[in-house]
Amino acid sequence: MDRRQFLFSLAACAAAGPALAQNRPIRLIVPFSPGGSTDVIAREIAVLMSKSLNATVVVENRGGAGGLIGAAEVARAAPDGFTLGLATQSTHAVNPIVYKKADYNPLTDFTLLGEIALAPGILLVSDKVPARDLAGFVEYLRGHPDRLTYSSPGTGTIGHIWGEQFKRSTGTSMLHVPYKGASQALADLAAGQVDSTFTSVASAFPYLKGGRVHALAVSWPSRLDMLPEVPTYAEAGWPDNNQPTWYGLVGPAGMPGAARQAIQAAMAAALQADELRKKYLGQGVFPAHSSSEEFAEVIRRDMERVAAISKAANISVD
Incomplete structure (x- = not known):
């Protein structure tokens, strides 16, 4: 399937809600090693999103440098809807402030799709x-x-x-x-x-x-x-x-509107499922849903808070 056909299918999925039919898998990059709570959060929502999109959402772990490596890979990917990333408070609010080698802007180098979970x-x-x-x-x-x-x-x-x-x-x-x-x-x-x-x-x-x-x-x-x-x-x-940590989904900046809307629709459907809620609560996290604009505000606010804390404590990582 070429890109035009894919976008047409995505638009149909977003507008009418039927399953997305295509052969190419969608990558969901988790910027941490397998087995942790971050990995579980990604894998559970990937299963349900696969059903909504009628496309396999494959979780790929890209750990290292506190999440910098995986997040940067998402930022550099083609914005065609086939690469997503799990964003965390670490990757999108902490690392860009404390890591000198952070080479991405969490607000401008990604398509912010929305939050999916909060963790106390x-x-x-x-x-x-x-x-x-x-x-x-x-x-x-x-x-x-x-x-x-x-x-x-x-x-x-x-x-x-x-x-x-x-x-x-x-x-x-x-x-x-x-x-x-x-x-x-x-x-x-x-x-x-x-x-x-x-x-x-x-x-x-x-x-x-x-x-x-x-x-x-x-x-x-x-x-x-x-x-x-x-x-x-x-x-x-x-x-x-009294601030919990959060998890969200992102894509590369410039993701087409049809792709973004279809993926957000699949996210919303997954987050409403009792199956997901039960599995998330079993991990000590709570499903959450926000718009792209609300997610951006969460990131912006947390970056300001982290900047103040890291400056006062002289936190910096080479």
């Missing part, structure tokens, strides 16, 4: 920390500056940004311990090698069952059904930290 963050402390609520933790930190540590998946990651945001908003001081991934950062927290960490609920949940780590706050509008005893940051008195 969580503050965990080890069993060795003498605090079991957020107020007590802040009080202890203020009385013991630079005594405690917090781990993150690495310098310039969203966990690092969350940690520095927390320090800034509470007027406290901790030592940052960067790891090469969330798994080791959490494992060492459970082992008592570090004192705290800022991560997603999806990553943290398996560690909460052992009783060796304790949850002090979540970044969500209300308490989570899965953790009803854990208050939100806003509820505990620090609303500036």
Whole structure:
């Protein structure tokens, strides 16, 4: 099928809603390694979008450099509707600010298709920390500056940004311990090698069952059904930290309107499916849907916030 036929089919799909018939697969590039929550989020929506479009949506993992490599590949791809990318807060709000080698503009080098999921963050402390609520933790930190540590998946990651945001908003001081991934950062927290960490609920949940780590706050509008005893940051008195992380879909800049509309229609249908909602909630994430304009505003706002935090904390990655 040539490009003109493809666009005609896309336009028909967007206007009338029937399945898209074509032979070429659509690539969905995930800028992280297989197996994590980001990968699961992409694969679940890809299955349902394939059904709506009557075209195979193939997930391709392009990990490396904190998501820079995969995101840049999407930005450089032909804007014909056959290459999509999973955008995250890291790839589109953090990396362009903290990475010196970031070579894409998250607002102008992509077609922003919309958000697909939100994920609450969580503050965990080890069993060795003498605090079991957020107020007590802040009080202890203020009385013991630079005594405690917090781990993150690495310098310039969203966990690092969350940690520095927390320090800034509470007027406290901790030592940052960067790891090469969330798994080791959490494992060492459970082992008592570090004192705290800022991560997603999806990553943290398996560690909460052992009783060796304790949850002090979540970044969500209300308490989570899965953790009803854990208050939100806003509820505990620090609303500036009450920002969840997000996931969205993008394509290269200049994607034809027919392709964009058809893919957005498939996204919307997938996000309304009970099947997707159940699988997302099982991963500790919540389906979300926004327009291109709303998504752009989310990215723009987060870039401003990250820029302020990274400047104050002198966060920069070569």
